[in-house]
Structures are given as C-alpha cells and as structure tokens.
Amino acid sequence: PKTFYYTVAMNLEMVLFAPMESVIEPHEEPLKVFVVISGVVMSKNMRMKRSGASFGEDALSAWRSGLKRGYQATALTHGRMYSVKVETVLKVMHRVQYSSFAQPAMENVALLRAVGLLCWFGQTLKTSILES
DSSP, rough: HHHHHHHHHTTOEEEEEEETTTETTTTOOOOEEEEEEEEEEGGGGGGOOOOOEETTTTHHHTTTOOOOHHHHHHHSSSEEEEEEHHHHHHHHHTTTGGHHHHHHHHHHHHGGGGGHHHHHHHHHHHHHHOOO
C-alpha cells in the first residue's frame, strides 16, 4: 500500500560521506539500513554499491538478537545516501493496517532484501512529495 511507502519515506535520513569514511564498522550494532543515492561504497565481499543499491539489510534479521555486524562498509568517493532505522521499519511493518503486506516479509528472511527496494522507492516518493 502507498501509505506504507510514504511512512517509510518520511523517516529516511540523508547522510553525506567522504572518501575512505567508514559507514559501517565491524562488530557494531546493526541499527540502520542504507541506500546509496550518489557515490560509491564498498560493502561486504568487496562489492561496490552505487546509486540505488542498498546495504545493511542484515540489520533487519539481526536487530535485537545481540548479533553484531561482521563486515565493514567504506566510502570510496564523495556521495550521499539515505539511512533508515531498523526499529522504524519494523514498527511500521507491525502496524495493523500493514499486517497482510508485512507478514510475508517478516516470515521469509529472503524477502528482507526487499526492504532495501522499499527504502529506494520511499526515497523517490519523499523527493517527489517535497518537490510538489
């Protein structure tokens, strides 16, 4: 439902980064999911994340479990990204009006990557809302 996307979009935070800046430290608490808007970030397994790519989705399955991140993400260029707190995403997903939409994602860990796409879509909606 569109209201789900709007709610997530209104909770996105803009983050600016510089070359060689650490975005995710190894062994830190997994509190946020990120979506690159511009620039390049190197994430786990030496994967380059560019505009539209998400990372940090492991936070959705690790949140409040005591698990820590097992990798580092480092900016390779100047850029921008959006972040959203996992707690916020999960609170929105647990709202009664979104239960039928959120239930499959909560039950299937493979679908958690879809939240990165939701963040990207939400970011696009937020931009269009703010511009109108």
